[in-house]
Amino acid sequence: MKDRRASANRFHLWVILAIVMMLALGSFWLLDVIRRGMDDTTPEAKRTEPDYYVEQFNFVRLAKTGQARYHVSGTRMVHYPQNDSFEINRPVMKGLSDKRPTTTIVADRAVSNSDMSEVQLFGNVKIDRPASPTSQHIQLTSDHLVVLPDEDVMKTNRPVKLISGVNVLTGVGMFANQATGEFNLTSRVNGVLPPRAAP
Amino acid sequence: EKADADKPTNIEADQMSYDDVRQVNVFTGNVVLTRGTLIMKAHKMVVTQDAAGYQYATLYAGQGKPASFRQKRDGGQDLWIEGEAERIEYDNKADVAKLFSKAKMRRLEGKKVTDEVEGEFISYDNRTEFYAVNNTPSDTSKPGAGRVKAIIQPRNDSKK
Numbered sequence: 616m617k618d619r620r621a622s623a624n625r626f627h628l629w630v631i632l633a634i635v636m637m638l639a640l641g642s643f644w645l646l647d648v649i650r651r652g653m654d655d656t657t658p659e660a661k662r663t664e665p666d667y668y669v670e671q672f673n674f675v676r677l678a679k680t681g682q683a684r685y686h687v688s689g690t691r692m693v694h695y696p697q698n699d700s701f702e703i704n705r706p707v708m709k710g711l712s713d714k715r716p717t718t719t720i721v722a723d724r725a726v727s728n729s730d731m732s733e734v735q736l737f738g739n740v741k742i743d744r745p746a747s748p749t750s751q752h753i754q755l756t757s758d759h760l761v762v763l764p765d766e767d768v769m770k771t772n773r774p775v776k777l778i779s780g781v782n783v784l785t786g787v788g789m790f791a792n793q794a795t796g797e798f799n800l801t802s803r804v805n806g807v808l809p810p811r812a813a814p
Numbered sequence: 815e816k817a818d819a820d821k822p823t824n825i826e827a828d829q830m831s832y833d834d835v836r837q838v839n840v841f842t843g844n845v846v847l848t849r850g851t852l853i854m855k856a857h858k859m860v861v862t863q864d865a866a867g868y869q870y871a872t873l874y875a876g877q878g879k880p881a882s883f884r885q886k887r888d889g890g891q892d893l894w895i896e897g898e899a900e901r902i903e904y905d906n907k908a909d910v911a912k913l914f915s916k917a918k919m920r921r922l923e924g925k926k927v928t929d930e931v932e933g934e935f936i937s938y939d940n941r942t943e944f945y946a947v948n949n950t951p952s953d954t955s956k957p958g959a960g961r962v963k964a965i966i967q968p969r970n971d972s973k974k
Contacts, residue, residue, distance in 0.1 A: 715834075749835075749837075750834055750837070779832070784830065786830060793834075796833060796834035796835040797831070797832075797833065797834070798831065798832040798833075798834060799829065799830065799831040799832075800829065800830040800831075801829060802828060802829065803828070804825075804826065804827045804828065804829060804830040804841065805824070805825070805826050806823075806824070806825035806826075806827075806830070806839075806841070807822055807823070807824050807825075808822060808823040808824075808825070808861075808863075808869060809822045809823075810819070810820045810821055810822055810823075
């Protein structure tokens with residue numbers, strides 16, 4: 616009698632063992648499915664942090680003639696893959712042309728799109744263009760400026776102060792197209808022209 | 815007033831556009847130019863500057879308001895001269911203001927108009943305080959081209 620119960624016990628033991636083994640293997644199998652599944656269905660999370668940066672750089676855009684059209688340099692340029700844009704610390708932009716003196720623009724920070732066709736400058740923006748036989752020394756300051764280097768256009772809707780020669784003009788909102796020599800202040804213009812030099 | 819010539823010029827306007835090639839500044843919208851006692855108002859003003867730094871301003875009437883100017887005169891504490899016209903050309907070098915078409919010019923003592931002139935063209939030399947009136951909107955007078963009207967108040971000698 617005892618023998619039969621022993622073999623029953625042993626049988627029970629085997630059954631339990633089998634079940635446990637199946638559970639163990641099953642969970643491995645389940646884990647595998649989950650891991651494999653996760654890889655395919657959820658997209659690679661778009662990185663918002665920068666993916667590369669360049670230090671002490673000088674970016675030179677060449678015209679079709681091979682002549683340099685403008686330089687963009689800075690202490691550090693960081694690339695953001697999310698919108699393929701750049702952020703530049705202490706940017707310096709130089710616009711070159713054979714028709715007028717070099718225009719230099721500096722600012723604290725700049726953000727540009729991927730092909731640098733539009734550069735937004737922020738903080739202590741200063742434009743400086745030395746005098747030439749046909750034009751006066753021009754200096755302009757503002758706290759924000761949008762530059763479209765390929766079209767030689769600069770614009771802002773922020774207050775600006777322009778020093779042209781000895782004349783000082785302030786206004787809110789500015790548009791300048793260096794190719795056509797056009798320069799507009801769009802509102803609240805105030806100009807101070809000192810008396811001409813005593814003869 | 816002669817002393818005005820050596821004072822800084824201050825300009826206010828709604829908009830300004832500068833043509834770098836022709837070096838012309840155009841101010842538009844409620845333009846107010848002040849220099850010393852000289853005050854000029856217009857809808858639009860075009861300012862050019864020659865190499866020596868002399869400024870030439872042309873003021874245009876607009877939006878129902880004529881181009882006008884007002885300036886203190888020497889030789890008395892409250893002597894003023896006022897002028898208005900469709901167009902005023904002001905030459906800072908010669909210190910002459912030329913008023914074109916429907917030009918009026920008044921001399922005042924305080925608020926009282928001492929004499930008043932109307933014509934198609936008035937030129938006023940601030941240095942000599944001499945003004946000439948013509949009946950055509952140009953520097954010359956043509957017979958039959960229109961009347962020049964002048965009202966000159968009697969000077970009462972008692973005040974002298």
